[in-house]
Amino acid sequence: MLPSKRSILLVTLILVISVTAWVMAAGQTVDHRSVLSGHVLSVVNPGATVQEGTVLVVVGTLTGPIPAARATTDGVVKEVLVKPGDIIRQGDLVVRIEAAQK
Structure with missing residues (x-):
C-alpha cells in the first residue's frame, strides 16, 4: 500500500x-x-555586551598582563567559567557568549 499524499x-x-x-x-x-x-x-x-575583539580574560605572565581570550563574535556574555586568581591553561574553556542575531 502506498502512502497517501496527505501523509x-x-x-x-x-x-x-x-x-x-x-x-x-x-x-x-x-x-x-x-x-x-x-x-x-x-x-x-556575565551579561556584558561584547563585540568581536573584546578582551574577555587577562592573565599575568612574566612579561606582564596579556589578553588570554578575545571575543570572536558580537553578543552577550552568558557564562564566565573562571575568576580572578584562578590558574588556567592554554585551551581551557573560559567564557560562553550568546551570539548576536545577524
Missing part, C-alpha cells in the same frame, strides 16, 4: 520544521578558550 505532506512538513528549529538553535552559544596559560587577573562580567 507525505505531513512528514515533509514535520521534517522542515525540525530542521528549521535545529538550525536556529545551533551556533547560538559560542565557547571561548584561552590561548595562554597563567593566573587570571581579570574577566568580563
Whole structure:
C-alpha cells in the first residue's frame, strides 16, 4: 500500500520544521578558550555586551598582563567559567557568549 499524499505532506512538513528549529538553535552559544596559560587577573562580567575583539580574560605572565581570550563574535556574555586568581591553561574553556542575531 502506498502512502497517501496527505501523509507525505505531513512528514515533509514535520521534517522542515525540525530542521528549521535545529538550525536556529545551533551556533547560538559560542565557547571561548584561552590561548595562554597563567593566573587570571581579570574577566568580563556575565551579561556584558561584547563585540568581536573584546578582551574577555587577562592573565599575568612574566612579561606582564596579556589578553588570554578575545571575543570572536558580537553578543552577550552568558557564562564566565573562571575568576580572578584562578590558574588556567592554554585551551581551557573560559567564557560562553550568546551570539548576536545577524
